[in-house]
Amino acid sequence: MRLLILALMLVSPLCFSKTVVIIESYHIEYKWDSDYISAVQSVLGDKHDIHVLALDTKRLKKSEWPDKVADIQQSIEQLNPDIAILGDDNAFSLMAQNLVDSGIPVVFLGVNGGAAQHPALESPLVTGILERPFFEKSIRHLKKVLRQNDRFLVLMDDSPTMRNAVNEYFGDKRQDTIYGSQLDIVLTNDKDTWLDSVVNAHETYDAIIVGTHHTIRDNAGNYVTPDELMSTAFRQTRVPIFSFWDIFIGKEKSIGGFTVSAHQEGLTAARLARLIMNGVHPNKIPQLKSLSGHFVYSDSGLKHWNLELSPLIASQAKFVP
Known part of the structure; x- marks a missing residue:
């Protein structure tokens, strides 16, 4: 199944234009975020309406996170995206359950925790790449x-x-x-x-x-x-x-x-998102581990x-x- 999914990632054509939100744990000036976001945009940007929302959890105090989450949830309601791409553990832990409760498919990348830390990993609307050092x-x-x-x-x-x-x-x-x-x-x-x-x-x-x-x-x-x-x-x-x-x-x-390459993680996440937007249900796409280093x-x-x-x-x- 994993080999089949990887093959589909390479050949799957782009679907009609849809709305994609990227929710980053950190901020665009942080190199990890900027690398994977540019990779996602290189795969999906020409054909889809992409919005980047930053939780900014490296710079904001933890006490300020709930207000930031509320702001992003309001943006999600206004955008009504077809799919969400979540970068790293904080974005997943703070946003994933709300998204799947709203029926929005989720592709994650850069997540290190398992189901014990992130129960939403077991949702049928969720797939992505578990980040693991080589x-x-x-x-x-x-x-x-x-x-x-x-x-x-x-x-x-x-x-x-x-x-x-x-x-x-x-x-x-x-x-x-x-x-x-x-x-x-x-x-x-x-x-x-x-x-x-x-x-x-x-x-x-x-x-x-x-x-x-x-x-x-x-x-x-x-x-x-x-x-x-x-x-x-x-x-x-x-x-x-x-x-x-x-x-x-x-x-x-x-x-x-x-x-581990943020750019490669972003490319893989974008290709998984493209599969879902082309009609493959997330629960048919196995969660992957970091595929290739450089x-x-x-x-x-x-x-x-x-x-x-x-x-x-x-x-x-x-x-x-």
Whole structure:
């Protein structure tokens, strides 16, 4: 069935113009959101009426979320969309049930939680892409880049997104071995703990691999921006930093890796939405996991760490400054 759906995604023609709403958890200036939204628009934009509604949950205080949800629900009532595309866990948890209760089909992307966190995942009107880091493929790839150095610190914030991803793959374990490589997993929302892990990593590890780091605060409770964390980590670490996500790669950020692509997630979500608008019921489309990653590397990061990719990997990689 999965192969059939994938084939239909590639050949299904566009239907007559319909109204599509994209509800983003965050905001358009956030690179993950802008990447997947542009991908959705590249597939559906010419033939459909697309409206982007932002929950802005990274910048708004949690106490302000209910008012924002009410505003978006009012917009949904006015637009009466034929389908909704929801980006990431917050949009799904805040909006999905209301949409399916109104009879509106939902396609999601970037969702890390399961049915325990998001009961609406079991609705027959819901399908989409469960976002999952490529743990095994990333480690196998990085062993080749580092040439036998294989002790990794996996460093993430202690957010629902990362807890779900780690628990699904590793269970309760915070140490594991993949392809013979040692992994220690640290999830924390404390700035000092996060940075101390980076500074001291050379004592035990050959490299760091970062997940999301968007819920980290200092001792006074002040929010620490991801850019500030990564630039500090880049300057202070004595081992290279890689990433599971392409949005964290660049100058004074992580070097690269085999990464989840927001653009690819957006393309897949748009193609699933197109199937539904062409008459395929959502409950006939199995929920997928992140389908394909890609190699992304920072030219400045490779130079800084004196690393060189093999000709084969370099030929497949996208390079950023």
